[in-house]
Amino acid sequence: MTSYSIIGGTGDLGAALARRLASIGREIWIGSRDPAKAETFASGLSAEFPDARIGGLGVGDAAARADVCFVTVPYAAQADTLQQIREGVQGKILVDATVPLKPPAVGKVQLPAAGSAVVEGAAILGEGVRVVSALQNVGAEKLAAGGDIDADVLVAGDDAAAVEEIRTLLTDIGLRSWHVGPLANSAAAEALTSVLIQLNRRYKMGQAGIRITGKPQV
């Protein structure tokens, strides 16, 4: 069975994702700059989900250990994190959930020069890594709470097989998703995060999300 690392796995989004993967009994390696913190979190989650195999490691070790790597770190930590895991993820699928939020103006879209944080990250990782963009628009609280989520996941990537493998996993953990085109289209999901932050503030919404509308014929 495929194993998963979650780099930044003790943060809000990473921990929520870990919880979903644990709930379906997967092998999960939590990666943190602080390996002891990762181990503590992993132990707690293991106790709750005995069917899953969960361990905590440092960032580089976690990424090297698993088949598929999720990166759920703040934008400010993205480049440094990807440098650290670069060797360990060669030949693998890496799902980057990074959103280029620049505090304090996190409600304002501020995409990087490359057009997308995930595209910037892919350049660091090199051509040997199958980079997929996902999970920028699903609230961590909703994800952690379990159950159905009234929000879709936009999945972008240049490697269609990698995109579909991740979409299958997302379905398994209860998330509806769409393949929204090449990795460059991650820009749309990254920009939407600031829009959702605005909506949460302006309309006092409990974690706004988006749904795609229209009738698929395939």
Place this chain on the structure above:
Amino acid sequence: MTSYSIIGGTGDLGAALARRLASIGREIWIGSRDPAKAETFASGLSAEFPDARIGGLGVGDAAARADVCFVTVPYAAQADTLQQIREGVQGKILVDATVPLKPPAVGKVQLPAAGSAVVEGAAILGEGVRVVSALQNVGAEKLAAGGDIDADVLVAGDDAAAVEEIRTLLTDIGLRSWHVGPLANSAAAEALTSVLIQLNRRYKMGQAGIRITGKPQV
């Protein structure tokens, strides 16, 4: 009663918008590079909607004539069009629906250096124009067909009063909308258009759209 100009009003989106405004009996000035074409279109629409007052003019004349200006032109024509109407829209609300699509790769997000086509356009218009971004994500066919649309409009702008005036009009023509933050956040709506084009192709959807989910408390 407020009057409206639609620059690019004989194009798909502009014509669909004109039809909606005509259906609620508004004063509409269709602006086209070809004034005769604008007049012909206006006459046809007038015959269909006798309660509305509809005329066709050149681009600059239409913009100068109305209180609020909608710009619905292709990206390649945006800068030149805004230069032509610049004088006529000073002090007014201008709603820019431009999407920076660069054919043939219209399904790939390619935002301009300023981060957003509408932000680029606002720089051409100058500080005296109350620029609002809207209507990038609603299919022209759906809009033209009349009736309810299963898609939301993201409205961005730095002038909150202008944003709310346009949102009220959108409600009047049957569209649900959200104020999604500063004009810079137009980037999200502009990027989403390429995502929707991808979805229409990949899943053979009849004009995909988005809905915001979550429960507003205000």
